[in-house]
Amino acid sequence: MALAPSKIFSGYRALGFVSNHIPLVTRYHKRHKDNYIVTCVGQAFHVYNASKLGIVAVSDLHPDDISVLAADHRFIFTAAGNNVFAVKRNKKIEKTYKGHNTDVILLLPFGPHLISIDGDGFLIVWEISSEEKYLQMKFDPEAFSVTAIAHPHTYVNKILLGSKQGSLQLWNIHTNKLIYSFPGWGSSVTTIQQSTAIDVMAIGLADGQIILHNLAVDKTVAKFKQEYGPVTVIGFRTDGHPIMVTGSSAGHIALWNLENRKLHSYMKEAHCASVTGLVCLPSEPIMVTSAGDNSLKVWIFDTADGGARLLRMREGHSAPPTCIQFYGNDGHTILSAGQDSTMRAFSTVHDKHNKSLGRASYYKKASKRAGLKLDKHKMPPIIKFAAEPNRESDWDNIIACHRSLNIVSSWSFQRSTMGKHMFSHPRFSQDVMEHPVTATAVEISPCGNFAFIGYSSGHVDVYNLQSGIHRGSYGNPQAHDVTVRGIACDALNQKIVTAGADGTLCFWRCKGKQLLGDLKMYAFVSEILLHRDSSMLAVSLDDFTISIVDIDTRRAVRQFAGHSSAVTNMTFRADGRWLISASMDCTIATWNVPTGKLIDVFILRSAPTSISISPCGSFLATTHIGDVGVYLWSNRTLYTHVSLTPLPPDYKPLLAELPGTAATDSEGVEVTDKAEDDEYKSVEQISDELVTLSLLPASRWLNLLNLDVIKMRNKPKEPPKVPKAAPFFLPTVAGLVPKFDVQQDSTSPSQADSHVKKPQLGALSDLAVILTKAHNSGCYSDVLKALKEMGPSAIDREIRTLCAEEGGSDEVMLYFLEFVDAVLRSNKDFELAHSYLALFLKVYGEEIASKVLLLAGLEKLAHSQLHSWNRIQVMLQRTLGIATYLKSAVV
Incomplete structure (x- = not known):
């Protein structure tokens, strides 16, 4: 039984993962009569149905990140490190093929065989059923470094290999002989795809050329060239239209007319990253694409000019999230803002409830009217945001401040879009270059009517969320002389707390804007967080400590020290008993506020950037540096006994692995806490200290004291009558339906038959x-x-x-x-x-x-x-x- 790194939290699952840079593969299910799409998400893969793009299955975790995907009608083949795996029923790893010394880069199912190629140039042909090697070949990476592999249709036992040097080779794997070598076109081969014509293969090159070459006569049929980067993937429509589709490293997709031999249409910025996966479904006007921007898109060719339009898609953040927060009181929704300037809502219940609130844009309406791409008007990433569910159906209920901007954007959760307001005070429109000002803190009142914004200049402004009108400022003329690091509003809209970078906390009357008092901290403030129900304010300081301030008495009541680097984010449990903090030292610590002790801490491989605990306390959500996912950790105290005794001062946290995209349980995990009160104690041991009760009902x-009263109440009114003994043959009553004569004898039993046993004296x-x-x-x-x-x-x-x-x-x-x-x-x-x-x-x-x-x-x-x-x-x-x-x- 393994030791759990955390006695409170255990990894549950990851949200927001759809695909990565590994090309997708498709499978057709005859019984379901549907195509299934397989995308890679790190150490596992997802399976989606093409009809609704709903997730069907999540595979088991592989020992390493998946580097290649391939599929046939029986298995999904994956390569992780130098091992190749065969996954059955979209989930379970059925077979393992070991024989490579370096990472596998290419896979090709070939009837009853599987072909794999590693980075050193070793090509191995495997017997799929027996897991044995059928053939092994070695290519010199200096002369022929394999970069692409394909099987030409109707070419029995033959495969076509493309190289980094630009040449191609046709091999017979049954006889292990080189049949023919093609000199190439002076550029590296990036992809090879069978066309709709026999003998003709489509070859994509690193210089943007697409070559349609006839293998039988070694003659080029047609040449195309895209001007926006290497050809990463090629596909062909098989529904009767002579269209070839190519993807580029810039995220563009081009449609080529093979009859006219020219560009048919051009889909600019179909993805935000290199298009790595592209498949045209058989005999359907449907195309599926994926890219490294964490998106999966389904396109349909139904426009008037024969082009493609987006039919449905699934996507997550294309860049790591910067801030997350649970939204609402049910704990089912997580709001997330990412470095891709988008805001999204992830559901902890099912991925079908995920939605995007859009990408931040300066001129959203003008962009739509003019038909321009949003990238030209994209705002910088969101660094902080505040959300309030109250009045969400009436007006905007989310405000966000952006990196290096004094403009604060508004968002509507119900309408899933940006709001109509851009909050920016006129004082910041002058001398912007000489005195740049940035919005650094935001807060929304509990009633949902007012937005509070703090700036790097020390100003704190109040706006009305419904009208967007400026309602005043705190301080004269500013609340602080330094950057405002945080704003908090109490539960009754009575007090406002502002934190300056110099360590000063100012307490203001919300309505009158008078200064009630201030509190000087012993170090510079980096962030504040208010638990409204208990009026406890958590203040993270630049000396890596956390102080708890009672805003009613304006005194510091607790101090937590234990992190060895800057505190990145904090969150309170709903009842205020726990404060959970994340730090750049890659640790997440849980502090018991009433006792002021550290009760849990664990370490991660990457530093957490933002954390949030659900209102019901069931999940802890975290985001991490360089990671596009949102990770959920389940609270073990809700379903098992956990000792919350303080950790010793010399406790060393254990390493916790991030959960996968499939839900996991914590069975078979032993917590690291070894407190004495967790040990089993028998009845005899407990009786020495306490008293025990019996298990009797x-x-x-x-x-026992009221037994006489109970007997008197339950005493029968008449003495019991002894029923007459039934005869051997029961008499019947004449009639259409035979019935037994069960008439009772009215005679009382003889008194002589009753015997009363008297006790012996x-x-x-x-x-x-x-x-x-x-x-x-x-x-x-x-x-x-x-x-x-x-x-x-x-x-x-x-x-x-x-x-x-x-x-x-x-x-x-x-x-x-x-x-x-x-x-x-x-x-x-x-x-x-x-x-x-x-x-x-x-x-x-x-x-x-x-x-x-x-x-x-x-x-x-x-x-x-x-x-x-x-x-x-x-x-x-x-x-x-x-x-x-x-x-x-x-x-």
């Missing part, structure tokens, strides 16, 4: 006999066992037979008191001992008071009972006091 002991009862034996041996476990097996009525009857009038004696009654005393001193079956004692005192209270022997035994028992109860009462009062304090601290 309450009906067996709770109503002078004999001890069963309980008295067991008590006597227990007194002689000094062990009363048999007595307790016998009473546990009895019902309430039997216990009442046995206790009433202990006196001398019912066959017992004073000694037996004393033995019973000794039995109760022994149970109390053992700290076990606490409630049973008190219940039996209460019934005994109710029955024999007057008799005990008149006998000295029994009074002495009762005084000894009273001392034991008082000692055991006082010890438990102290613990209960202490626990109630701590619970009351923690509750008041949170509220």
Whole structure:
């Protein structure tokens, strides 16, 4: 069982991954009659259906990042490192092919065989079913470095190889012979694709040329050239239209008319990165493309000029996210802003709920009207944003500040687009080059009406979100003399807290804008975060520490020190008991705010840039440097017991791996916390410190004192009647439907048949006999066992037979008191001992008071009972006091 790096959080799954730079592959399912698209997402691949572009399956994680994808009708073949894998049913790794010494760069399914080529020029032909090598060849990388591979249709046992040097070779893999060598066209071969004509292959070159070459006669049929970079991929329409499609490294897609031998149409910036995957579905006017911009697009050829238009797509951030935040109270949506200047919403429930809020643009309406590309008017990346669900259906409810801009953009979550307002004060329009000012902090009031914006000049402005009108500024003329690092508004719109880079916190009246006071921190402030319900303000400082400030008393109440680098982001749990911080030292720490202790910390391979915990506390979302995904971590405290004892000062965090795109569980993982209270303790160990209760139901002991009342209430009104014995042959009643004659005899049973057994006089009862034996041996476990097996009525009857009038004696009654005393001193079956004692005192209270022997035994028992109860009462009062304090601290 492996040790878990974090005792609170465990990796769940990653969001926002669609594809990467590895070319996609397609498969056709005969039974489903649908095409499936396979894209790579690091160590796993996704499978989508082409009809709705819905995700069908996520493969198991590979030991390394996938470098090549290929597929046939049985398996999906992947290469990770120097190993090749065959994946069955889109998920499970079925076969592994080991034999390469370097990374595999090319794969080609070839009937019952699989061809793989590595970076050193080794070509291996594998038997797919037996995983054995059928053939192995070696190419000299200096003379012929293989860059492309294809199988010409109708060419039995033959493959065509393209090289970095520009030449091509046709090989027969059955006889292991070189059939023909093509000199090439003076440029490296980047891709080879079979055309719709027999013997004709399409060859893409690094200089942008596309060569249609007839292999049978070694003659070039046609040449095309694209002016915007190397040819990365080639495809052909197979639905009756002579169109060839090529992709470039600049993200453009070109459509070529093969009959007229000229450019048919041009799709500029179809992707934001190099087009690496392009497949025209068989006999359909559908084309599927993918690129390294984390997008998968389906195009349809249905325009009037025969061009393609975008039919559907799935995409994530093409550049790493800069800021994330859970949106709403259900914890199902995560807002994310990326370095690609886009804002997106990811769903933690299902990817079909993901949506894009668009890309930030200076002149969005003008761009659409003029038909220009948004890239010409794209705004810089969003560095911070604030969102408020209230009034989202009325007006814009998200504001964002951009890198190196004093303009703050507004967004609407409900309309999934940029808003109509661009907040920028006229004071910043003059002398922009001499005195550049940048918006550095944003906040929205809880009511959703006002937007607060802080600038690098120290100004703090207030705008109305509905109208976009400026509603005033804090300070005269500015709130701080330095850059504003953070703004926070309390839950009742009464106070505004602004943080300056010089370590000064200013407290303002929200409506009147008067300064209420300030607080000077002992270091420069980098970020602030307010928990509105508890009025606790978390302040991260440049000395890598975090302070908790009570904004009501304006005092620092907690201080957390443990990070060794700058704190990048912080988030509060909904109840305010936890503060989770991320740092550039690649750690994520969880602090217990009431106790001021570090309770959990783990380290990651890449530094986290932003974190956010869901309102219900079920997930922690993180983003990381150089990573386009949003990672979810499940909170283990919601479904298992986790000890939240503080970590020792010398604790060294363990490395946690980022979760994959498939949901994972934390079974088989052992937490690293080894506190003593996590160890199992038996009943005997617990009884030394506390008291234990029995496992008997309450009906067996709770109503012993009220048993006489219960019997009186349940007493039948009439005596029970003995039914007449049924005859051997039941008589029947004449009629259409035969019926048995079950008429009851009205005669009462004979009184002579009833017998009442009277107890033998002078004999001890069963309980008295067991008590006597227990007194002689000094062990009363048999007595307790016998009473546990009895019902309430039997216990009442046995206790009433202990006196001398019912066959017992004073000694037996004393033995019973000794039995109760022994149970109390053992700290076990606490409630049973008190219940039996209460019934005994109710029955024999007057008799005990008149006998000295029994009074002495009762005084000894009273001392034991008082000692055991006082010890438990102290613990209960202490626990109630701590619970009351923690509750008041949170509220």
